[in-house]
Amino acid sequence: MCSLNIVIGHSQSKQENTNNPFLVGLNEPVAYAKVTPNDVTDYANYIIKEVSKKMAAIKKEPTTTFANVFEAMDEVRNRISTTSYNCFMLNWVSTDSLIRAKGIASYHVIDSLTTVINADKDIYAKMIGFKSSAAYKELKGIKKMLVDDMILKSESSGVNLSEAQLQKFKKLTQEIGDLSTDYSNNMNTSKDILVVDEKGMQGLPEEFKNNYKVGEGKYEIPIINATNETVMSNAALEETRKAYYIKFNNRAADKNLSILDSMVKKRDELAKVMGYPTFAAYSLVQKMAKDSKTAWGFINDLISRAKEKAIADVQLLTDEKKAALNTKDKVELAPWDISFYKNQIVKKKHQVNNEELRAYFPMEQCLKGMFDIYQKLLGFEFRKVEHPSVWQEDVEMYEVYEGNTLKGRFYMDLFPRPNKETWFYGVNIASGKGKEIPVSMLLGNFTKPSKTSPSLLSQKELNTLFHEFGHIVNMMSFHGDYSFQSDSKPDFVESMSQLFENWISNYDIVSTFAKHYKTGETLPKATFENIQKSKTVASGLSTIQQLQKCLYDMNLYDKYNSKAPIATDQIWKNIDKQLGIMNFYVDNTHPQASWIHINTHPVYYYGYLWSRVYAQDMFTQFEKNGLTDTKTGLRYRELILANGTQRDIIEAVEEFLGRPSNNKAYIKSLGLH
The missing domain is CATH 1.10.1370.10 (Neurolysin, domain 3)
Structure with missing residues (x-):
């Protein structure tokens, strides 16, 4: 039998759990600004103890029912996942090195615990016993899928292995997790610069040059995602592009x-x-x-x-x-x-x-324009929370409402800084189940505003913004009784955000927010049409x-x-x-x-293209009914975004389309002509 008596480490703080910022009431926000390194450890240890008690209680149940095994295990997994997400997220974004260290250490222990839970032979025996019962035969829809998927998850986690092989599986899982963390930390802490003279900066925008000028005729360009597109697309001197390219592709x-x-x-x-x-x-x-x-x-x-x-x-x-x-x-x-x-x-x-x-795409304008579109389309309202308790002063927090009902909460951490995760992500923090709301974060690395200009987005970055925020509204849309069913299949999940990239290919949409930050001039339609034509280059x-x-x-x-x-x-x-x-x-x-x-x-990685087949096919419904048609948007939200794995994905897509899915729209979108 697998033991759950895992403790992360001794906390130096003796504070009561009731004072821990993570341990809040239902749907109350975490006071991230108050989190200390010890809070992270105490929080993880507390949840581990609570889960241990719950697992022991499940095993002692004299009879096996859907409620006392599958619903109970869903709650166990929900508590573990939220704790895991919080710890991992802080490792990516906290400005405190000790919080990052405690976060990743706690994440690893919880990840090991998750492996233990998934491969618990006693719980699995109860699940299999239930599957052969008359009660299982009466189950339909969501509940039946939950039973089948939970059993499959246990089987894919080694529950049927011999004890020796199971221990090997767990050991390998932990070692892979440790290696993965080291890889990410090395990538995120990699610091390199390209020193360039005036000649080497030819072709680069004046604003870019001003940002990285360190002396007369001397520039230091950081080798980060935020500078890559500008340098590689504009540096006229091949030596500059080559030197940057080699450094960028040697990080860590x-x-x-x-x-x-x-x-x-x-x-x-x-x-x-x-x-x-x-x-x-x-x-x-x-x-x-x-x-x-x-x-x-x-x-x-x-x-x-x-x-x-x-x-x-x-x-x-x-x-x-x-x-x-x-x-x-x-x-x-x-x-x-x-x-x-x-x-x-x-x-x-x-x-x-x-x-x-x-110049036509200041980040703040793009955000507002994007919010307006998503709100109208999906029936949501995003309300900014003033003075939120967050891990860094630039981070913003929003609450998502439908009418007067709180539906979710998301954070936005959009600018690069030392030791922060360097990519762009829609990050899950709490999946949401029953009366619990989903919580997520939009993690970005856009160029910070300077003294002379706001953060200005490239077309690629605008696309990324619409894509990644698509993940956020996907998370905000889930409603169901079981957090285990909140995530879609990994090679479908990108489709739900890729679909929203299509909105920035429509002038009526883009012109609502694409306005020059100095003059207020709307992006000319002729220019926009040229942008669309240029996409086939x-x-x-x-x-x-x-x-x-x-x-x-x-x-x-x-x-x-x-x-x-x-x-x-x-x-x-x-x-x-x-x-x-x-x-x-x-x-x-x-x-x-x-x-x-x-x-x-x-x-x-193949999943990005696999997903796009579905994204482009589903978009045909918006092309037919209108890109701001709320009725179509709400159908999309309910049938696709809110689904997770509560019903078969292909079946859900076919209901939304009113026909079997095909790849015609996708092949057309590739622009291979």
Whole structure:
């Protein structure tokens, strides 16, 4: 039998649990500003003790019913998940190094506890016993799905393994978790700068130059996500782009390459303990794709569709480079050239200057415009809370209402700072079940406002904002009795936020908030139409670059050979040969050392494209009925966003569409013409 007597560590504080900021009443916000390192440890230990008592009570139940096993276990998992989310979230965003350390330490212990709970043989025996009872046969819909999914979760967590194999499974799970954390910490604390002179800054916007000027003719550009797009698309000097590219793709490589090797090896071992040939095969069972063959088939089909356009795109960009260099000699397109020469064509052919366009998209205006759209469409109202108790002064908090009913709460932490997670995420904090509201956070890394201008978004960042906030409204929309059913399938979850990216392709929508921050002028319609036309420039190459990552992820986790592992750099080279389009990989760079997906979301990247098939198909209903049609929006919210896994996803999508789903809209959206 698995013991639950886990304690994170001795707290130096003797304060009562009633004073702990985390232990609040139903739907009361956590006073994050008051959280101390000891509070994090005390909170985790308290929840662990409470869960231990609850598990012991479940095991002592003389009879097995749906309520005293499955509903009770859902409550156990709900309390564990919220605690886990809080601890992990603070590791990503807290400005206090001790809180970050306690947060991740607590998260790891809770993660180990989750493994113990999922693989508890006594609880599993009760579940299986119930499944063979007459009471199970009477169950329908949500309750029946909960029983089946909980049993599947236990089985995928090693509950049927021998005791020796189960212990190995748990050990590997913990080791993988430790490695994953080290990888993330190394990535988020990586600090590097590119020192550039006046000549090297040619082509870069004046505002950008002013932000990073450190002396006369001297600039220091931080190697972070917030600077990447601007440098790679605008730096006229190839040496600047190349130097930046190499540094950007070497972040944390000194530490993370060996960590990634160990992580992939241990994930392969874990899969084999579970009886699967590869980690990908093990991971895909609970996703829509189900198996590796389906995922590979999906990826390879898209490669065949995009390859011809991608080859033509490489030639187009190479010709642009050759013309710019004014040479008759043979010219080769380098990876650090792609964004720059694409941008040059967009500026010349379509008269679109992406850096100048930022002036029409101040972040605050974009946020307000986006809020207005989501509120009208989904029947929500977002109310900003003044002076919230948050972990950093720039963080904002909103409450979500439907009429006078509180439906959820979300935080927005949108600017980069030292030691903060560097990507963009919609982060779950509390799933919400029954009368409990969901809580989430929008984590971003937009350029901070300066003395001379507000935070100005690029088109790519605007797209990211609409996408990631789509995750937030997805979380806010869930309503159900069981938190276990709050999350959708991993390869469908992106579709619900990808769908909202389509709103920024409509001028009537964008013109409501795209106004020049100095003059107040609305973005001209002709300019907007040019932006839309410019999206087909190098669209085949862009699709292949996404598919290249899909291939890497699948090669890493579905082709691993423990007796003769391929170096993770070599995988990039092999993919270049397989695709036969251009040499994307640059010697002595290691982009896999700072790529969050292969760390925390393995066998996931294909899901972005898989999801988009559904996103574009579902969007056809809004195209037909109107992009601000509340009736369609509410149907979407109820049938899709609120669903989680309370009913079969394909069935829910077909009801929303009024027909079987297809990939016609998706293929059209790729712009491969």
